[in-house]
Amino acid sequence: MTSGLIFACAGAAVFALGVAGVMLIAHLLRRVLAFNLMGSGAFLVLVGLGQRAGVPDPVPQAMVLTGIVVAVAATALALALMRRLHAATGRAELPPAGDDD
């Protein structure tokens, strides 16, 4: 098992943890953190699989940089929305899904 493959497998596991966190946790801050975990997992897969015979490939690294920028923007938006929601309702959790109306 090469080191790249270990990275990729760990990345997949971290990604799965993140998805579970986003879906199952109630507190919004922890959900946002779980989303970041998810992104890190995907980046780890990208960099891990992108090694050819031990030589790092620059293209996935550029992609990961772009992906980090996108993830930072998404995190900032989520945190801003969360603060507004907290100011409006006093809670840092989503209200339970309405009965379809």
Added chain:
Amino acid sequence: MAWLIVLPLGWASLAFLLGPGRGAVAAIIGLAAQLWLVADLAAAVSAAGARTHAVGGWGAPLGIDLAADGLSVVMLLLMQAVALPLAVYARAYFAPGADESRYFWPMTGFLVAAANALFLSADLFNLYVALELLGLAAVGLVAAGGGAPQLAAALRYLLATLVGSGAYLLGVAALYGTYGTVSIATLTPLLAAGQAPALVWIAGGAMLAGLAVKTALFPFHFWLPPAHGGAPAPVSALLSGLVVKASFYLILRLWLGPLGELAAAAPGAGWLLALLGSAAILWGSFQAIRAAHLKMLIAYSTVAQLGYLFLIFPLLAAPSAAQAGVMHVFAHGFAKAAMFAAAGALIRATGQDTVAGLAGLAERLPLTLFAFGLAGLTLMGLPPSAGFLAKWQLIEAALAQGYWFVAVVVLAGGLLAAFYVLRVLRQAFLSAPAAGALRPVPRTLEWTAFALAAASVLLGFRGVDLLALLAAGGAP
């Protein structure tokens, strides 16, 4: 070609600099120019086939290529042709200084730029970035409503869209790890060439699942009704008419391109999508029939109408299936934008948005009700509308391959659509005593809603031209 992305970015930034609520005129001029650019591009593509453009003069392996074939041009055309009347509508809809319009124009500009970038992208990673930008702009628009329900809807939408694009990114990473490229044009022959390893199957599944979440395919539709139903009317129209179609475009693009070989090897995947699509049609229509609020009714109708788009996947052996899908995207884009626009005018006039509160409105706002009815005609799929053309082709493709139950679902869906559309119209035509005085509605609101609805019906007469444009440049 690059101007289609630069121009909306330009007027969005200008609107941001001008300050809250300003920039409408720049947006309308910009969108008109974009429409002209798309018409120009469409003429070029139908004359000379697919076009590519190397951004900044840097070719594909180093730089980023933009590519336009028939499918992209058709989607670009829909985007600008619906966004332009909606911009005119929004300018009249938002009262000056209204809180909900503070960042409408910059957000709309970024949304249009991201969607155009998505339709023009030629590699999977660029598509991911465009998809993410589109989602973020759409979430911003939903949150602009301001109240706690809108914020909760926006956050729920944001988390759903982030999980969706995260799964897509994971798929892209696995594909890059296997083949060392993300260019769609290079990947397609590589995937078709030989036995794909298991990793590629996982990648394809992750990408499709992520995109299905973003397209609000049943049972991932939970985020759509509160987000689309709670936003201000112009925002709902943009989101329901256009934004959900962008991720559908990507599914279709992948299915016809790189993932085509996998899909052919596993026909079950297409049937799974079609099954979920059928469930979406029935469940969405059912919820629309019992929704108490007008905008929730229209939002659930979107869930149902998106279901039709997924019925085409097992039928793609017949060329008319892909045509039916694109035709339905067009018909629904115009009709749903018109419906939300008409609903916005009705809500503006009555000051509330329950279906029951519409009683007796037909005499007072005939043009708006007519627009709503015309859009409903398209959703039901009655001739001569574009919706009829789409359903006709879908049924034809299904029957030609012997899958009559798909045709049954399509017909049942049309009947259910008639239920919820007529429910609204019946209420409006009741000769009830008008409850309270109506507030005056700007004429622009009524006329733009009517123009969009009329376009969705009259498009049925120009369907052949649209399909010719789709076939140009060799896409499906």
